[in-house]
Amino acid sequence: xxxxxxxxxxxxxxxxxxxxxxxxxxxxxxxxxxxxxxxxxxxxxxxxxxxxxxxxxxxxxxxxxxxxxxxxxxxxxxxxxxxxxxxxxxxxxxxxxxxxxxxxxxxxxxxxxxxxxxxxxxxxxxxxxxxxxxxxxxxxxxxxxxxxxxxxxxxxxxxxxxxxxxxxxxxxxxxxxxxxxxxxxxxxxxxxxxxxxxxxxxxxxxxxxxxxxxxxxxxxxxxxxxxxxxxxxxxxxxxxxxxxxxxxxxxxxxxxxxxxxxxxxxxxxxxxxxxxxxxx
DNA sequence: CCAAGGCCTGAATG
DNA sequence: ACATTCAGGCCTT
Numbered sequence: 001x002x003x004x005x006x007x008x009x010x011x012x013x014x015x016x017x018x019x020x021x022x023x024x025x026x027x028x029x030x031x032x033x034x035x036x037x038x039x040x041x042x043x044x045x046x047x048x049x050x051x052x053x054x055x056x057x058x059x060x061x062x063x064x065x066x067x068x069x070x071x072x073x074x075x076x077x078x079x080x081x082x083x084x085x086x087x088x089x090x091x092x093x094x095x096x097x098x099x100x101x102x103x104x105x106x107x108x109x110x111x112x113x114x115x116x117x118x119x120x121x122x123x124x125x126x127x128x129x130x131x132x133x134x135x136x137x138x139x140x141x142x143x144x145x146x147x148x149x150x151x152x153x154x155x156x157x158x159x160x161x162x163x164x165x166x167x168x169x170x171x172x173x174x175x176x177x178x179x180x181x182x183x184x185x186x187x188x189x190x191x192x193x194x195x196x197x198x199x200x201x202x203x204x205x206x207x208x209x210x211x212x213x214x215x216x217x218x219x220x221x222x223x224x225x226x227x228x229x230x231x232x233x234x235x236x237x238x239x240x241x242x243x244x245x246x247x248x249x250x251x252x253x254x255x256x257x258x259x260x261x262x263x264x265x266x267x268x269x270x271x272x273x274x275x276x277x278x279x280x
Numbered sequence: 281c282c283a284a285g286g287c288c289t290g291a292a293t294g
Numbered sequence: 295a296c297a298t299t300c301a302g303g304c305c306t307t
Binding site: 102103104105106109157160194195196197198199200218219 | 301302
């Protein structure tokens with residue numbers, strides 16, 4: 001008997017989709033844009049701002065989605081093993097910057113960079129008797145200097161962060177508009193941002209812009225497809241070109257259906273655990 | 281359209 | 295202890 005409402009907070013946070021969370025003895029604190037969330041293990045959310053958010057996508061029909069993506073033994077097992085794992089609906093700007101920084105990096109380092117960015121540029125607030133730094137707004141990062149951003153540890157990605165922030169502040173990139181676009185259209189638009197290619201775009205689309213058919217293909221997912229799906233998805237070369245990425249994504253949506261992004265999250269979680277990779 | 285090299289940092293390995 | 299190698303995705307050539 002599966003309880004589709006039960007959320008596994010630990011597995012959800014430790015699945016590579018989100019970075020600014022910190023565990024306390026009985027709950028987690030997380031930064032989500034201009035908001036701070038406190039979540040108990042039972043899944044109760046207390047938020048700093050009173051804004052209503054559906055951080056856990058609780059309106060998604062999990063029963064339907066999990067059945068839909070369970071097309072093969074591998075996915076069935078991953079879904080079974082990590083059934084409380086959820087996709088999050090994150091603050092778009094924070095997600096956008098997070099994954100620009102994520103390229104050519106790893107989870108621990110991304111977290112450190114983002115914490116530095118919050119400390120250097122975010123508003124300091126007190127919530128629950130503790131001090132926190134909110135994620136900075138686009139205007140602030142857009143007007144920062146290259147050196148200031150570099151000091152956060154992002155290296156050559158500093159220019160990407162500044163230009164990307166400018167594009168958001170000037171509304172050249174408008175997240176509300178992207179939410180209303182179809183996947184392909186939103187992806188074309190977001191790929192115009194420097195530092196955003198296929199993989200980073202798919203992360204942003206999946207984790208903050210409600211595009212559930214987005215299926216980020218990083219080195220781990222490629223490895224997973226080669227290992228568990230050598231017949232279904234034949235991968236010829238080591239590095240995936242843009243064209244190959246597109247063709248592969250088409251095959252993936254054919255196989256998993258329009259909720260493919262959920263499948264990606266379960267598969268990624270499973271394989272990273274198999275290799276005992278560290279999370280936050 | 282594709283292939284190869286460079287970018288930056290920290291962890292892992294020698 | 296130190297030096298080298300590697301992991302990671304995007305951009306330019």
